[in-house]
Amino acid sequence: MRTESPGPPHEWLDDAAGPVVRPYTLTGGRVRSSVAGFDLVAYVLAEPDADPAAHPELQPEHRRLVELAGRPVAVAELAADLDLALGVVRVLLGDLLARGLVAVHQPPAAACLPDDDILKAVVSGLRAL
Amino acid sequence: MDSVRYDRSAPAARVPLALKILIAGGFGAGKTTLVSALSEVRPLQTEEVLTGAGIGTDDISGVETKSTTTVAMDFGRITINEDLQVYLFGTPGQDRFWFLWDELAFGALGAVVLADTRRLADCFPSIDYLEQRGIPFVVGVNCFDGARRFSLENVRQALDLDPDVPLVLCDARDRQSGKLVLIALVEHVARQRGEPVPAG
Numbered sequence: 029m030r031t032e033s034p035g036p037p038h039e040w041l042d043d044a045a046g047p048v049v050r051p052y053t054l055t056g057g058r059v060r061s062s063v064a065g066f067d068l069v070a071y072v073l074a075e076p077d078a079d080p081a082a083h084p085e086l087q088p089e090h091r092r093l094v095e096l097a098g099r100p101v102a103v104a105e106l107a108a109d110l111d112l113a114l115g116v117v118r119v120l121l122g123d124l125l126a127r128g129l130v131a132v133h134q135p136p137a138a139a140c141l142p143d144d145d146i147l148k149a150v151v152s153g154l155r156a157l
Numbered sequence: 158m159d160s161v162r163y164d165r166s167a168p169a170a171r172v173p174l175a176l177k178i179l180i181a182g183g184f185g186a187g188k189t190t191l192v193s194a195l196s197e198v199r200p201l202q203t204e205e206v207l208t209g210a211g212i213g214t215d216d217i218s219g220v221e222t223k224s225t226t227t228v229a230m231d232f233g234r235i236t237i238n239e240d241l242q243v244y245l246f247g248t249p250g251q252d253r254f255w256f257l258w259d260e261l262a263f264g265a266l267g268a269v270v271l272a273d274t275r276r277l278a279d280c281f282p283s284i285d286y287l288e289q290r291g292i293p294f295v296v297g298v299n300c301f302d303g304a305r306r307f308s309l310e311n312v313r314q315a316l317d318l319d320p321d322v323p324l325v326l327c328d329a330r331d332r333q334s335g336k337l338v339l340i341a342l343v344e345h346v347a348r349q350r351g352e353p354v355p356a357g
Contacts (some may be wrong), residue, residue: 067264068232069175069244100172102244104232108201115205133172135264142176142266146241147347150176153237154340157332 051113054089059115061122068114071100071133072121078129086127090120097130173242178342179261181287182271183279184250187299187329189231191271192245195335196233204229205257228254230261243339248283258286267293267342271329274298274307277315284316293346297327297338321348 052059074097080086089110096109107117124130142150180188193200205228231247246261262268268287272280280296287294298312307315313324323341328334 068246068260069177069264071172071175073170073172100170102175102234102242104203104230104244104246105201105234107203108232113204135175135177142174142346144347144350146174146176147343147350149241150237150243150343151340151347153241154235154243154336154343157235157336 051116052119054087054112054116055119058119061118066103066118066121066132067135068104069102069135071102072097072106073100073131073133074098075129075131080124080129083127083129086123087120090124093117093120093124094129100133171239173236173240176241176243177261177265178243178245178339179248179265179268179292180245180271181248181268181280181283181294182250182299183273183276183283185276186250186271186273186279187301188247188250188271191269191297191299191327191329191335191338192231192233192247194330194332195235195245195339197236198234200231200233202229202231228257230257255286262286262290262292265292267295267346269338269342270294270296271327272296272298272312272316273301274312275301277312280316284318293342293349295323295325295338295342295345297325297329299329300326321345 072093074094078094080091080094083090089112092110093106096106101109103117103121104114106121107114110117112120121130121132125132180191182188189200228249230249233245235243235245237243246265248261249257268283270280270283270287284294284296296312296316296318298307298309300306309324309326316324318324323345325338325341327338
């Protein structure tokens, strides 16, 4: 079941009780993303013509992710912004990627990075802090 | 590398390069404090949900019935320039979350191990982990108020550090001090690659 309501209402559930939705309810129980990857510091960027409204099956959290990704945002920051577990955000991002709503820019593998110019830039940037 | 840093289809939106640095050390060694002191944004927190169903098991019945726990990870960000951002990730302090380290450590530039001289042994597991995986690291001896002061040489001996691993005193609460630890790390990484970073 993939509606916003966490299920049949109970008497003891009200606004003050806060969300009782299990973390992976949002993903329909899926705990793994349909695509591998989504490093913590992979950047997510919404496609310029992304229109989440054209996908009524998406959750509000999906739409929020597309909004936030109007500029490049790291996966870890998206999870923090939405206050959702990383694993949940990865599943949702997989949905968006599959629909062509976002692009993901994985960080380069450690073996080929960073070159010396980058390290120099980091050191001088840190010194300037 | 260009394909990572620039989005060719939309030249206006440049995707920066992210460098990941781990802040490791024992529980209470000052990891969160250091991340807070250095981050340009309020330290962010993300969490991973663990289920008793086992990692990597795509089994919704498991998710339904097993107990869950969350592991919070602190992280912060330093923007070097528009093309370069440094992310600092505090590692989970508890040993039972070791498997999360693999994800955190993947592709990391290096690590800062914070040592508390009152509980020096607490940082041994971090050092072991990083040594085993060949991840460059520096050790920052966090100078807590009232903590016994040891000479760096004694600390180095107690930690059985390789002679080339930088060991620096620091105050995790102080941005300038923390900054110097990061610089020591980046210079150490550069040295390991064979080309020293000139001062300035």
